[in-house]
Amino acid sequence: MRDHAADARVFKAFCDENRLQILEMLRGGEKCACILLENLQISQSTLSHHMKILCDSGIVVSRKEGKWTYYSISEEGSLMAAELLQVLTNSNHDMVNNVCSCHEK
Amino acid sequence: MRDHAADARVFKAFCDENRLQILEMLRGGEKCACILLENLQISQSTLSHHMKILCDSGIVVSRKEGKWTYYSISEEGSLMAAELLQVLTNSNHDMVNNVCSCHEK
DNA sequence: AAAACATATTGACTTTTTTCGATTTGATGA
DNA sequence: TCATCAAATCGAAAAAAGTCAATATGTTTT
Numbered sequence: 001m002r003d004h005a006a007d008a009r010v011f012k013a014f015c016d017e018n019r020l021q022i023l024e025m026l027r028g029g030e031k032c033a034c035i036l037l038e039n040l041q042i043s044q045s046t047l048s049h050h051m052k053i054l055c056d057s058g059i060v061v062s063r064k065e066g067k068w069t070y071y072s073i074s075e076e077g078s079l080m081a082a083e084l085l086q087v088l089t090n091s092n093h094d095m096v097n098n099v100c101s102c103h104e105k
Numbered sequence: 106m107r108d109h110a111a112d113a114r115v116f117k118a119f120c121d122e123n124r125l126q127i128l129e130m131l132r133g134g135e136k137c138a139c140i141l142l143e144n145l146q147i148s149q150s151t152l153s154h155h156m157k158i159l160c161d162s163g164i165v166v167s168r169k170e171g172k173w174t175y176y177s178i179s180e181e182g183s184l185m186a187a188e189l190l191q192v193l194t195n196s197n198h199d200m201v202n203n204v205c206s207c208h209e210k
Numbered sequence: 211a212a213a214a215c216a217t218a219t220t221g222a223c224t225t226t227t228t229t230c231g232a233t234t235t236g237a238t239g240a
Numbered sequence: 241t242c243a244t245c246a247a248a249t250c251g252a253a254a255a256a257a258g259t260c261a262a263t264a265t266g267t268t269t270t
Contacts, residue, residue, distance in 0.1 A: 004122040004125040004126060005122060007125055008119060008120050008121065008122060010119075011118075011119035011120050012120055013116075014112065014115075014116035014190075014193060015117050015120050016113065017110060017113060020107070020109040020112055020113060020193070021109060023193055023194070024107065026196060027193075027194075027195065027196045027197055028197060029196065029197075029204050029205065030204050030205050031205045032205050032207055032208065035205055035207050059194060068208055070205060072196070073194055073196045075196075077194075078190075078194035078195075081190060081194065082187065082190055082191065082194075085119075085183075085190055086187065088119060088125070089132075089164060089178055089182075089183035089186065089187075090132065090183075091131060091133070091134060091178040092132055092133060092134075099134050100134065100135050100136045100140055100175060102137055103137065103173055
C-alpha cells in the first residue's frame with residue numbers, strides 16, 4: 001500500500017511555475033538564495049516558501065555556509081522521483097482481469 | 106525555453122491523493138468511470154473533474170463506448186512524463202560556472 | 211417518443227496554496 | 241557589543257484547486 005500524501009509531495013515540486021523556474025536555474029549548478037531571488041519576480045519570503053517545498057520533495061538539497069544557503073538539485077532525490085513515477089504509471093499487464101468487465105454482454 | 110505551464114500540467118496528475126488512488130486502480134488495467142466511482146468516496150462530478158485533469162496531463166487516456174467511458178494509463182504519456190522529469194532534474198555538469206560564485210573571497 | 215442511464219458542465223462553497231509585509235532568528239563584521 | 245545582512249517564520253489577504261448538488265448532454269432501451 002502506498003502513502004499517497006508522501007507520493008504527492010514529491011511531484012508538488014513540479015506543479016508550480018515559479019518552482020519550475022527555480023529548478024531551471026539550479027540545472028546550471030548550485031545557487032545561493034540571493035541569486036535565485038535576483039532572477040525571480042517574487043518576495044524573499046515567497047522564495048523561502050518555495051525552497052521549503054522543493055527540499056521537502058527531496059528534489060532539491062540545501063547547504064548552509066555562514067549566513068548563506070546554497071541550493072542544488074539532488075541526484076538521489078531525482079532518481080527516487082523517476083523510480084516513483086515508474087511505479088505510479090506502470091500498469092501491470094500480467095494481471096488477470098486487466099480489462100474492466102463491468103458491462104460485458 | 107520550456108513552457109512551464111505545460112510542464113506543470115503533466116505533474117498535476119500526481120499531486121492529489123484522489124488522483125493517485127485512481128491511478129492505483131488503473132494500474133490494474135482499463136476501468137470505466139462507474140467502477141472508479143464505486144471505489145472512491147467522492148461525488149460523480151468530482152470524479153469527472155479529476156478524470157479531466159488526468160487526461161489533460163496525458164497520463165490517462167479515455168475511450169468512449171456507448172454511454173460508458175473507459176479510462177486507462179497511457180504508456181506514451183507515461184514515457185513522455187518520465188522523459189520530462191529527466192530533463193527537469195538533469196543538472197548540466199558540463200556547464201561552465203556550474204557553482205555559484207556570488208560570495209567568493 | 212419517452213424514460214432511463216452515464217458522464218460532463220455549471221455555479222456556489224470550502225479548503226489549500228501562493229503571496230506579501232513585518233518580524234524573528236542566526237551569523238558576520240565593525 | 242551593536243549594527244548589518246541572509247534566510248526563516250508568522251499572520252493576513254488573494255488566488256487556485258477541490259468539492260458537491262443541480263442541471264445539461266448524449267446514448268441506449270422500452
